[in-house]
Amino acid sequence: MYRTENCGELTEAHVGKSVKLAGWVQKRRDLGGVIFIDLRDRSGLVQIVVNTETAPDAFIIADTVRSEYVISVSGHVVKRDPQSVNEKMSTGTIELLVEEMAIINKAKTPPFAIKDQVDTADDVRLKYRYLDLRRPEMVETLKMRHRITQKIRKYLDEKGFLDIETPILTKSTPEGARDYLVPSRVHPGEFYALPQSPQLFKQLLMVSGMEKYYQIARCFRDEDLRADRQPEFTQVDIEMSFFEQEPFMSMMEQLMVELVDEVKGVKVTSPFLRMTHREAMARYGSDKPDIRFDMELKDLSDIVKDSSFKVFQQAVLGGGQVKAINVKGQAEAYSRKAIDELAVFVSTYGAKGLAWLKVDEGGFKGPISKFFDESTAEKMAAQTQAENGDLLLFVADKAKIVADSLGALRVKLAKDLGLIDESVLSFLWITEFPLLSYDEEAGRYVAEHHPFTMPMMEDIEKLESKPGEVRAQAYDLVLNGYELGGGSQRIYQRDIQELMFKTLGFTKERATEQFGFLLDAFEYGTPPHGGIALGLDRLVMILSGRSNLRDTIAFPKTASASCLLTNAPSEVSPDQLKELSLEIDKPKITK
RNA sequence: GGACCCGUGGUGUAGUGGUUAACAUGCCUGCCUGUCACGCAGGAGAUCGCCGGUUCAAAUCCGGUCGGGUCCGCCA
Numbered sequence: 001m002y003r004t005e006n007c008g009e010l011t012e013a014h015v016g017k018s019v020k021l022a023g024w025v026q027k028r029r030d031l032g033g034v035i036f037i038d039l040r041d042r043s044g045l046v047q048i049v050v051n052t053e054t055a056p057d058a059f060i061i062a063d064t065v066r067s068e069y070v071i072s073v074s075g076h077v078v079k080r081d082p083q084s085v086n087e088k089m090s091t092g093t094i095e096l097l098v099e100e101m102a103i104i105n106k107a108k109t110p111p112f113a114i115k116d117q118v119d120t121a122d123d124v125r126l127k128y129r130y131l132d133l134r135r136p137e138m139v140e141t142l143k144m145r146h147r148i149t150q151k152i153r154k155y156l157d158e159k160g161f162l163d164i165e166t167p168i169l170t171k172s173t174p175e176g177a178r179d180y181l182v183p184s185r186v187h188p189g190e191f192y193a194l195p196q197s198p199q200l201f202k203q204l205l206m207v208s209g210m211e212k213y214y215q216i217a218r219c220f221r222d223e224d225l226r227a228d229r230q231p232e233f234t235q236v237d238i239e240m241s242f243f244e245q246e247p248f249m250s251m252m253e254q255l256m257v258e259l260v261d262e263v264k265g266v267k268v269t270s271p272f273l274r275m276t277h278r279e280a281m282a283r284y285g286s287d288k289p290d291i292r293f294d295m296e297l298k299d300l301s302d303i304v305k306d307s308s309f310k311v312f313q314q315a316v317l318g319g320g321q322v323k324a325i326n327v328k329g330q331a332e333a334y335s336r337k338a339i340d341e342l343a344v345f346v347s348t349y350g351a352k353g354l355a356w357l358k359v360d361e362g363g364f365k366g367p368i369s370k371f372f373d374e375s376t377a378e379k380m381a382a383q384t385q386a387e388n389g390d391l392l393l394f395v396a397d398k399a400k401i402v403a404d405s406l407g408a409l410r411v412k413l414a415k416d417l418g419l420i421d422e423s424v425l426s427f428l429w430i431t432e433f434p435l436l437s438y439d440e441e442a443g444r445y446v447a448e449h450h451p452f453t454m455p456m457m458e459d460i461e462k463l464e465s466k467p468g469e470v471r472a473q474a475y476d477l478v479l480n481g482y483e484l485g486g487g488s489q490r491i492y493q494r495d496i497q498e499l500m501f502k503t504l505g506f507t508k509e510r511a512t513e514q515f516g517f518l519l520d521a522f523e524y525g526t527p528p529h530g531g532i533a534l535g536l537d538r539l540v541m542i543l544s545g546r547s548n549l550r551d552t553i554a555f556p557k558t559a560s561a562s563c564l565l566t567n568a569p570s571e572v573s574p575d576q577l578k579e580l581s582l583e584i585d586k587p588k589i590t591k
Numbered sequence: 592g593g594a595c596c597c598g599u600g601g602u603g604u605a606g607u608g609g610u611u612a613a614c615a616u617g618c619c620u621g622c623c624u625g626u627c628a629c630g631c632a633g634g635a636g637a638u639c640g641c642c643g644g645u646u647c648a649a650a651u652c653c654g655g656u657c658g659g660g661u662c663c664g665c666c667a
Contacts (some may be wrong), residue, residue, distance in 0.1 A: 033624035047627070067617090086627055109618060112602050119603050119616095123659045177666050197667090223666040224592095348594075348663055408662095449667075476667080486667060535667085548660095559660060582648095 002072055002104075010091050014077040021046070021096060022104065024134070025065055026114065039073070039096075040114075042139055047090060048073055048096040066108035068114065068131075075099040109413040114400065122550070126564040129555055141552055144263060145540045149216055149261050152236055159251065161212040161238065166201035168194060168218070173514060175451055175504075177221035180231075188581035194220035197533055199450060200518060202239040203490055206529035207521045211241045216536065227548045228482065228538055231561050236485070240533030245473060245489055249429060250533060252477065255355040256427060264543055266425055273428040277471075280430050285323075285407025287433070290481030292426045293419040295410050297323045297403070300394070304531050305380045306483020307580040309371035311355065315396035325410050326384045327391040330417065331358035331365075334391055345412060346395060349405035355394035359386045411481060422545070428478050430458065435463075435472040436503065444505040449474045451500055452518075454489040454530075460496075467503055479542055487532030494522040 002022040005014065023041035035050045050062040058073075065071060075098040086092035111128055112120040115136045125132040132138060153163070172179045172193035179193035195201075197219045205213045217237045225231065240248065245323060253270045260266045273291070273362065280289050283296045305316035312322045327334070334342075334356075343354035357364040357380075364377055372380065384392055393409065395402045414420050435455050438444040446466045447453065459470040474488035491497045497519060501511040512519070540552040550556040557563055577584065 025625075027627050029629055030626055031626060032622070033628070035624095036626050037631085038627070049625080051624070053624085063661065081625080084625055084627085089627080092627090109601070121659070122597085123598095123602090124602080126659090193640080199621090221666060224664085226666085227661070229666070281633075404663095533667090556657090560658085562658095564659090 007039050007046040007466045008043045008091060008544075010046050010077060010094060010096070012079060012093055015079045015094060017077050018074065019077055019096065020074040021048070022070070024107075025067055025071060026068045027067070028062075028065055030063070033057065037062065037065065037184050039071070043090065043112075046094070046096060047086070047089070048075070048098050050098045050101065054097070055099050055101075058098050061101045061103060062098070063105065065101075066107065066109070068110055069103055070105040070107070071101060071103055073098050073101045081160040099130070104278035105151075123558070123564055126550075126556070126558065129565045133554060135495050138551070141540065141544045141546065142338040142554060144544050145536075145552060147263050148259060148540060148543065149536070151262055152214075152216070152255065156214045156238065159212070161240070162210060163215060164205060164210065164213050164304060165206075165215060166195070166198040166217065170201075171231060173200075175447060177223050180220045183580040183582055185580055196221050197235060198237050200515075201454065202237060202531065203452060203470065203518065203529065204521055206239055206241045206490075207524065207526045208493075209241075211527075213240070213531075214238045225557070225559050225561060228541065230537065230549050231557055232470070233549070233553075234536040235536040236536050237531070237575060238487075238533070239529060241527040241529045243489060243528055243530035245475070245530065248530065249475065249485075253427075254479075258368075260425055260543065264425075266423075268425050268427060274427060274430040274431055277430055277434065278432065281403050285403035285405075285410065286298050286481075287430055287476065288478045288481060288483040289407075289428075289430075290411055290414070290420070290426070291428060292421055292424050292480060293414045295327065295414060295419070296323050297325055297406050298382055298384045299323050300380055303376060304372070307371050307373075307376055309355075309368055311353070312371075312394075312396050316396075319399045320394040320396065321402045322394060323406055324384050324392050324394045325406055325413075326382075326386055327413055327417075328387075328490075329389045331391045334504075339393075342393065342409060344414075346396075346405035346409055350401040351395045351397055351405035351407055353395075354405075354409075355396070357394075358390045359392065360388055360392045364392075384459065424480075424482055425542075427484075430476045430478055433470045433474045433476070434468065435459075435470040435474075436467045440466060445503060447500075447504060448472065449486060449488055451504055452488075452490050452497070454491050454496070455500075456501075463499060463503055467554060473530075475532075477532070479539075482538050482542060483535070484539055484542075485532055485534035487530060489528070489530040492526040492528050494519050496505070497522060 001020065004020045007021055007023050010019070021039055023039045026038035026045055029036040033052045037048050038046050039052070050059050052059040073096065075096045077094055078092055078097050080095055110131050111124060112131070112132060114134045116135055132262045133142070169182060169192040172181065172191060177196050179196065180382050182192040182194065184190045184192060197216050198215060202213055215237045217235050218232055219235050220232050222231060250271065253272050257268055257270050259270055264389045277287055280287055281290070282299070283295050299321060301321045304312040307313060315322055328562040339356050340356065348352050355368050357366045359368055359381070363369070364372065378436050380386070386392060395405050434448050435453060437448050439446045449472055456471040456473055462470050472488060474486065475484040477484045491500060498511065501515070537549050537552050541549055544552060544553060555563065555565060562569065
């Protein structure tokens with residue numbers, strides 16, 4: 001037996017007991033006649049002491065031990081003298097007095113120190129991910145991820161949901177994200193796709209009468225990465241029959257309430273705030289607003305449309321908007337140069353400029369103040385709740401650009417100014433999403449959520465006349481400015497589903513070819529159903545206080561979707577290609 | 592597809608045209624019996640990501656390329 005206890009779990013209750021420990025050498029401190037070793041395992045650290053006089057054989061071994069050696073020790077747990085207690089260690093009041101020691105395996109000096117304070121570049125960490133994962137904060141994050149999935153499984157099990165697996169090798173569908181493709185050997189020239197989500201299968205399970213399904217499912221999307229986006233990620237996928245939106249949302253809320261209480265000890269109140277998509281876009285310029293701070297977008301279009309400031313005037317005349325955010329009390333803090341930098345920031349979202357006004361006792365100050373007469377200025381001040389010392393920032397443009405740029409600026413300023421209370425978990429639901437949006441590039445409407453989302457019944461007759469105005473029975477769960485997940489009531493009637501495909505520009509033939517199996521299935525007694533998919537990685541990221549999804553995934557990909565540990569993706573042999581009837585059109589220039 | 596930032600001993604940084612590339616930490620050796628950022632003394636370790644150009648001279652300037660990161664587009 002290698003060990004009787006775990007390092008980090010030793011307490012004063014063990015004092016006087018003989019125990020065996022095994023683990024990695026965190027740190028060796030050699031004082032000549034006595035050697036201290038901090039021994040680490042998954043549970044934490046404990047100090048072990050080897051004395052040349054009381055344990056001469058062990059001392060000889062301890063003398064040769066180095067960082068990250070795997071060792072086993074036995075001895076007695078003793079209480080430390082009061083003056084040698086280490087308050088920074090959870091096991092700091094005790095230590096193990098070593099009697100025997102053995103080296104189980106030696107270790108090369110690791111390329112970086114195994115400790116929490118990371119000062120190592122991401123690429124080095126990822127190349128040696130197995131060492132990076134030894135760092136306590138990484139262990140803690142993966143432990144939290146485990147506790148989260150365990151809680152989700154327990155909760156859904158208690159509510160009667162069945163965990164059912166769906167295929168990883170499946171059918172490519174053109175809607176939505178780009179697919180990862182897998183060539184078929186048996187069917188030359190044909191491909192499987194990895195699932196973007198188990199969407200179709202979970203609906204088919206509802207047709208099957210499974211009634212309540214869930215899966216913690218890996219999903220794949222061949223799109224460019226972000227700090228909160230990986231090409232393979234994990235969804236908590238949930239679907240139920242005889243679905244009604246309100247009770248379902250309540251059940252999801254209850255899961256979140258219990259989960260954050262268990263995992264973080266944070267109490268959040270239910271029901272969560274609900275906000276329509278239209279309101280979120282108007283007030284926050286985002287469909288996933290961070291409502292931990294104010295600084296809302298204020299519409300000034302009507303007030304300034306007759307002003308002599310041409311930029312504002314023309315934006316409104318052209319069908320656009322003029323909106324502002326009020327940066328409270330920051331007029332002095334932002335110099336002209338600092339505001340110029342903010343203008344560069346909003347330009348990435350397509351804004352052509354960032355107008356500004358500072359408020360002081362004499363009224364508005366700044367280069368554009370001369371364009372507004374007294375009564376206009378008063379109305380602007382009232383609309384933005386402007387007071388002395390405030391800084392107003394304006395964007396005048398098409399609605400989308402105004403929302404994107406001011407929405408992003410609002411979040412950036414809040415972060416820069418420290419307006420966000422990081423201890424708060426701020427959940428809300430966004431409802432009544434548009435069903436469709438017009439894709440300029442494709443020259444047609446595309447599904448905002450996915451093509452199986454049920455339109456709102458009162459909008460359904462507009463599907464053919466004004467598709468852009470149809471709202472969906474869809475909802476997103478938002479946490480602290482991140483989209484945690486989204487779901488909807490699904491279409492479960494063949495005729496509505498066919499109408500939807502038609503609206504999306506599918507010919508009847510193509511709809512049959514791509515989704516005929518679903519349309520057919522709907523004709524065999526399909527219950528109304530709906531559900532949600534939650535981004536597990538993002539949930540772990542937020543609850544563990546990380547700002548990057550990579551830190552919540554044991555073996556993540558880099559920004560260019562490669563794995564630095566295994567060097568995937570990589571070239572394959574000509575034989576492998578031949579077997580799959582594949583030819584490489586543009587061979588990479590070999591190194 | 593685009594923009595921006597980064598690349599210098601194992602690790603993290605300094606050096607921004609001119610001697611032997613500096614510092615911290617880590618590593619190695621020796622000394623040290625209560626350390627926990629142990630201490631003290633000594634030592635090894637870098638063709639400055641790669642290729643090309645400018646120059647008498649390049650870690651430094653220019654172009655390209657590769658790798659990492661953040662964002663826009665893309666993606667729910």
